[in-house]
Every structure is written in structure tokens, then in C-alpha cells.
């Protein structure tokens with residue numbers, strides 16, 4: 071297994087290009103299942119999660135070709151030869167469940183494995199299931215698989231989600247594009263990835279309004295056609311690299327970044343004394359003098375502070391002046407990075423969903439272990455600010471969501487390298 075070695079203490083200067091969003095791409099790819107015409111996605115990120123989704127789509131009979139070194143994905147679902155998403159693929163990546171809505175809508179039937187346990191919490195599927203049932207699907211759980219069918223097709227409905235789940239919103243919106251009549255989805259998720267998916271579906275001929283608000287209205291159409299769509303910038307990659315100069319000092323321009331993708335996060339960086347400004351090509355982040363200041367953070371659905379940036383923010387607050395309180399409201403078990411940061415000298419107390427971080431002057435390099443995708447990058451960020459060497463092992467988590475981390479950071483002056491394992 072590969073590991074990443076970081077030697078801390080260098081200020082960062084330079085530019086980092088922001089890739090297309092993993093989470094947008096993982097929802098856009100299954101949209102191919104809704105049409106028998108080709109879907110081309112440009113600005114795709116080159117990540118192992120994208121390869122997992124390609125495998126899954128191919129297992130259903132779709133064709134997935136990568137072009138321009140993986141930046142362009144050419145998808146085609148002319149014939150669907152299999153309607154079962156197998157456990158072996160789904161257990162690797164929860165976003166595999168995003169084939170459920172499109173398969174049901176196009177083929178009237180789908181069998182999708184439940185994803186099983188996930189390191190950051192239980193993550194059930196009840197909101198997906200009740201939304202699709204409201205559209206007329208019958209769904210049963212047998213042998214660990216959801217067996218869904220809609221023999222008479224799906225029909226529009228008024229649905230109110232008990233929580234604004236990102237995945238459930240994506241599944242229901244995709245399914246409703248081909249349902250008979252109008253669907254009104256209330257308490258819909260508003261994340262930029264949903265807006266991006268809706269834009270693509272609209273280019274494919276879907277009739278949808280209200281994306282980015284709490285109520286999305288979908289007028290079902292008979293069929294969708296082919297399209298070419300550029301994947302929106304990855305706001306989580308953006309936020310992660312915004313923390314890098316904040317924690318290590320210096321100034322970095324994030325090319326392709328936009329403040330409106332991360333409103334609450336940018337406000338918190340500002341409150342912590344980090345300078346964030348828009349440039350012609352993206353966002354510039356700088357920390358001129360001294361340490362960052364402590365700030366309190368509470369994760370929330372968009373436009374709130376993203377749970378996917380909580381670990382990275384914690385890394386920053388470990389060396390901030392004062393005491394910060396971080397509250398995690400989206401996932402019940404998402405502080406696994408805290409004990410690893412404590413091995414580097416951080417002072418953190420975790421009680422349930424709340425972590426209290428007492429800032430220290432300096433972290434110290436240590437061998438640490440990545441436990442999930444965002445936790446692993448938070449340890450790399452902490453390593454940038456630590457004295458001595460930090461070795462982050464189990465970085466396969468990292469490769470699911472970040473392309474070329476070590477190149478992007480070393481391009482700005484960080485001392486970081488990947489050690490290839492067996």
C-alpha cells in the first residue's frame with residue numbers, strides 16, 4: 071500500500087488547478103442510463119471512484135470510454151443487458167446506489183445491493199426508497215439487495231423528504247424525468263452537484279425547475295436524448311487546497327475556484343483571519359502574519375459548512391490561536407481523524423458529535439493512518455504545518471477523491487512525496 075511522506079514547515083506559493091467534482095461526476099455518469107443516446111462528460115476528474123462507477127455501468131451493459139487522458143468520459147447505454155448492481159461493486163462505493171432511480175425509470179426494474187456499513191456512519195437508504203415508492207415503485211429488501219420494480223412505469227407525485235439527502239434527491243430527480251406527469255420534490259438537497267446534474271438532465275431534454283432551491287419540480291418526458299456536459303469544479307478539492315496556505319502560510323491561487331461554491335466555508339476562513347479573494351481565474355488564499363484564529367464550526371447541508379471539509383478545517387484549527395468547537399451534524403461518526411491529529415500533538419476532546427480543539431503553537435510530524443477520504447487529506451494538511459516528517463499510510467482512501475495531491479502541493483513548494491508500497 072502506498073503512503074505519503076510530508077516534511078512540514080515550508081510556506082506555499084503558487085497555483086493549483088481545481089479538477090471536476092467527484093461527487094457531481096458520480097451522479098452525472100448514471101444519468102447515461104436514462105437515454106439510449108450517448109452522454110459525454112468533459113472536465114471529469116481522474117479518480118478511483120470514477121473508475122468504480124465506470125465498472126458498475128459496464129456491468130449493466132453501458133459502454134464507457136475515456137478520452138483525453140481520462141478528462142473526457144464517453145458514455146452510452148444503448149442496450150442494458152443487466153439490471154443488477156452487484157454487492158462486490160456497491161460495497162466499494164456508496165454512490166453506486168445512484169443507478170437505482172435511472173434503471174427503474176428506463177427499464178422498469180432494478181436490483182441494487184445495499185451498500186453496507188461505512189466508516190463514517192450508518193448511512194441508510196430510507197429516503198431514496200420512500201421517494202421512489204411515492205413515484206409508484208415497489209421496493210423490497212431480499213438477501214441484502216433492494217429489488218425495485220415499476221411494472222406500469224413511474225408516475226409523478228408530491229414528495230417531501232424528511233431530510234435533504236444529496237443522493238436521494240439525485241435518485242428521485244433522475245427517476246422523475248421519465249415519469250408520467252409532474253413531480254414536486256420538497257426539502258430537496260441544494261448542493262452545487264445537484265444543480266450540475268439538473269443542468270445536464272436539461273441538456274438531455276428533461277423539464278426541471280427549481281434546482282438549487284428547496285423545491286424541485288420535474289415534468290416527466292417520454293424520452294431523453296444525448297448531450298455533452300462539463301462537470302462543475304470540485305468544491306471539496308477547492309476547500310481542501312484553500313486550507314493548505316492557511317495552515318502552512320504563504321499564498322496560493324486556486325484556478326477554477328468560486329466563492330459561491332463554498333459560501334459558509336469562505337466566511338469561516340475569513341473569521342479565522344485568512345485572506346480569501348476572487349481573482350480573474352479563481353480564488354486567492356493567503357495567510358500573511360501569525361497563526362489563524364479559533365472559530366466555531368457546525369456542519370450543515372448546503373449552503374452551510376460542508377461535512378466533507380470538517381476534517382480539513384479541524385487540521386487548521388489545531389494550530390489556531392484559541393479554542394474552537396466543531397459540531398458534526400450530518401454523519402454520526404466523523405471524527406476518526408481526531409486521534410490521528412492528536413498523535414501529532416493536537417489537543418482535541420471529542421464528546422459525541424462535538425469536538426473541542428485547543429490550538430497549539432506547532433504540530434509534530436508522526437506516522438499516522440488514513441481512515442477515510444477526507445480524514446486522510448486532513449492528515450496531509452496537518453503534516454504541512456508540522457515540525458519534521460509525517461507519514462500517512464493507507465492512502466488508497468485519498469486516491470478515491472484527490473488526483474495527484476503530491477504533485478499539486480509540491481508544485482507550490484511543499485516537501486511531499488508518495489512512497490509506492492507492495
Ligand code: UD1
Pocket residue numbers: 093094096164165191192193194195196197198199233234235236237238263377378400401402
Ligand atoms: C453525499 C456525498 C458525500 C457527502 C454527503 C453529505 C456523493 C457521492 N457523496 O453523500 O461526500 O458527505 O453527500 O454532504 O455525493 N441518510 C438517511 N437516509 C437516506 C439517505 C441519507 O438517513 O436514505 C442520512 C445519512 O445517513 C447521512 C445524511 O443523511 O447521515 C446525509 O446523507 P446524504 O445527503 O444522502 O449523503 P450521500 O448522498 O450519501
